[in-house]
Amino acid sequence: MSSADGRAVSDADANRAVSLTLRVGELLLANGEGTENVTAAMLAIGRTYGLRRIEADVNLSALTLSLVRDDGRLPVTAERRVRRREPDFARLIALHELVDEVTGQRPSLAEAQRRLRELTGRAGVYPGWVVVTALALVSTSAAVLVGGGVVVALAAFLATALGDRAGAWLARRGVAEFFQLAVAAAVGTAAAVFMIWRQMPVQASAVVVGAVIALLPGRPLVACVQDGIAGEYVTATARLSEVVFIVAAVISGIGTMLTFAVKAGVSVTVNDAPAAPLSLAVPQLLGALGLGLTFAVALRVPPRHVPPAAFGSVAIWIVYVCLCWLKLPTVLATTAAAAVIGLLGSAYAHRVRVPPMVFVIPAIGPLLPGSELFRGMLKLSLGDVLGGSHYLIEALSIALGIGAGVILGIDLLRAMRRRDVTRRIRQAARRTRGY
Structure with a gap:
């Protein structure tokens, strides 16, 4: 076994190379990279340091690297x-x-x-309080997008900040993340229920939509579809399970609070459930811009890349609204708009040499199905099982459409360029024809 420059690789250097490769792979996966890209990075590093016969197996919570030597020495298998x-x-x-x-x-x-x-020892790009504030402002921006006023936007900010701090308090005491998310969703719903109970002349339920959008798993959803399309079915299934549990936690928090409200006699009706107007008016454009901006900060995108991500959020909203004006079904319009932003985000990312998800994930915020989830849980709480199930299935379809559209846009750019824009991660797509 020899290194890239022809020198023999000692056992000690081989072990150090394996350790370095696994550590880089772990950090890539932990910070939001897809399985296909993590595997490619691990193989590239290993081969650079002379690990010629290696296999990398990347799952959602574990990475395994196997080194099979061709000189008679014992193979090495390590896991992280x-x-x-x-x-x-x-x-x-x-x-x-x-x-x-x-x-x-x-x-x-x-x-x-x-x-x-x-x-790994470098300080974060933003202080912790900035990230927490950005997450609360995600909710504020979403409330503005769906037609809430100043009072609703402020209520959404406070409810999301309170829910996030309640989740952090539970996390420090070892409570599972499922219940942290459920509590955060319940806090936002409680704020809206209180405003409806007090008969405040505002679109109170926009508070719930804002809080829900701040909790929905946009990044895991896109990574799930990316892994599935790339043929990483085990990891895609695991990521899908993660998405399902996150959404189930959010639904549980909303449903529990709505059930208590209905039982207590609060007059919550389906008319209270808001939906974002299909409009390019200033409030909607500002809401979309705010969503992209705040999502980017919450995901710790470096400051120089935040403006493109924010304007991508406006672009995806404009495309989506225009497609809806053309009478396209909601799911199809969502998928097409996501494909456009995937294409544009990938092109820009290639130009500045960063991963496409840095721009794409913050940009999909305006399309996340917060209103559909709230309508579904409200109908279920009011006893309309069929209507509630319809909205929940629609929310799931929209979510999957976002993920599929983003990956379609990225792959379209890959196909149009003579050189692979993702640094030749995938030499050629597999063809199984379904069997």
């Missing part, structure tokens, strides 16, 4: 668990830069390990 997954797109960009540096400049193992330690 991903215990914490929290998207940090600034760190994701830095990791991709490190992978490019390793594969392009081929620094020594010691130097690569030093660079990785520096990267």
Whole structure:
């Protein structure tokens, strides 16, 4: 076994290379990268340091690297668990830069390990309070998008901030994330129920929609569809389960609070459920812009990349509204708008040499099905099982359409360019024809 420059690789160096490869793969996966890209990065690093016969197996919570030597020495198999997954797109960009540096400049193992330690020890791009505030402003922007006024926007901000802090308090005491999300959704619903009970002359339910959109799993959803389309079915199934549990937690919080409200005699009706107007008026454009901006900050996108992500959110809303004006079905319009932003985001990402998801994930915020989820749970709480199920299925269809559209847009750009825009991650697509 020899390195890229022809020198033999010692057992110690091989083990260090395996450790470096697994650590980079773990950080990529933990910070929101798709399975296909993580696998490609691991294989590229391993081969750079002379690990010629390696296989990488990437799952949602574990990575395995197997090294089979052709010189008679014992094979090596190592595994690393991903215990914490929290998207940090600034760190994701830095990791991709490190992978490019390793594969392009081929620094020594010691130097690569030093660079990785520096990267992981680096302070976050934003202070913690900025990220928490951005998450609350996501809810505020969504409330504006669906037609809420100043009072509703302020209520959405306070309810989301309170729900997030309640979730953090539960997390410090070891309570499962499912219940953290349920409590956060319940807090937003309680704020809306209180405003309806007090008969305040505002679109109170927009508070719930804003709080729900701040909790919906846009990044896991896109990664799930990406892995499924790439043929990583095990990981795609695991990611889908994650999405289902997150949505179930949000639904549980909304449903529990609405059920209590109905039982207490609060006159919550389907007419209270808002939907974003299909309009390009200033409030809707500002709401879409705010969603992209605040989602980008909440996902820790570096400041220089925040404006393109924010304007991508406006673009996806404009395309979606125009397609709806052409009488396209909601799911089809959502998928097509997501494909457009996937194409544009991928082109821009290729130009500035960062992962496409840095721009695409914040931009899909205006299309997330917060209103449909609230309408579904409201109808179920009022005893309309058929109507509630209809809205929940519509919400799921919209969510899957967003994921499929984003990946379609990225792959369209890949097909149109002579050189693979994703650094030749996928040499050729597999053809099974369904069997």
